[in-house]
């Protein structure tokens with residue numbers, strides 16, 4: 409078993425947002441979507457973002473990804489301003505968007521082929537290792553439509569991991585899945601993360617998913633999304649189904665629910 413990556417190195421800031429704000433409409437009177445966001449994410453840290461629908465979670469992620477330029481403040485990755493998507497930052501979206509005419513293995517290898525025109529036998533070995541770890545090896549030669557939604561989403565995660573990004577941005581990656589599959593794939597993600605430590609920014613609608621997975625949780629207010637709190641998740645790792653039944657898990661989810669559903673009541 410690899411290193412346990414909850415020992416984040418607070419001296420190494422991989423992602424930094426300073427006074428970040430954004431509005432899509434540049435008109436001076438148009439409302440801000442997100443505002444005054446300050447956040448440092450450290451090496452191998454798993455940070456989740458929760459908040460009401462429309463508060464700007466995806467907007468935040470897109471700015472870190474280099475897909476959107478903030479109208480205020482600065483976003484940097486490895487101390488460099490983000491100006492465009494970077495190879496060392498992987499993204500997993502809500503839908504895996506697999507290519508239906510390629511097998512699972514070829515889908516996973518596709519970004520390498522697309523980028524470099526080819527992939528090596530070492531890449532194939534690594535693809536197989538990751539597929540094995542994600543419980544997908546027996547489906548490697550199947551076509552995507554032969555897989556369940558949960559499996560397809562796992563393929564999307566493996567595809568992102570094959571590029572070996574230092575930072576993984578995940579935008580509601582499990583939201584299309586049923587509750588049981590979602591919980592299982594969350595545990596699978598934690599296993600993969602333990603074996604291949606990454607710095608993760610994870611957007612979710614699910615408070616319990618955020619608590620189960622992350623080291624810290626950024627709780628956003630309703631639009632314009634600001635930081636309501638940054639909560640330290642002091643639950644031991646590895647997290648298991650016992651974690652979900654622990655009193656502290658319930659306390660943390662209650663604190664966050666309080667922020668989101670009764671934002672004016674002090675918790």
Ligand SMILES: Nc1ncnc2c1ncn2[C@@H]1O[C@H](COP(=O)(O)OP(=O)(O)OP(=O)(O)O)[C@@H](O)[C@H]1O
Pocket residue numbers: 432433441459460461462463464465466467468613631
């Ligand atoms: N490309 C765009 N152009 C204009 N407005 C946009 C654009 N993308 C998002 N918005 C608006 O910005 C606000 C924040 O959207 P965003 O998707 O970031 O929120 P979210 O918190 O991720 O929402 P949800 O939880 O529902 O997925 C919303 O009001 C949305 O309508």
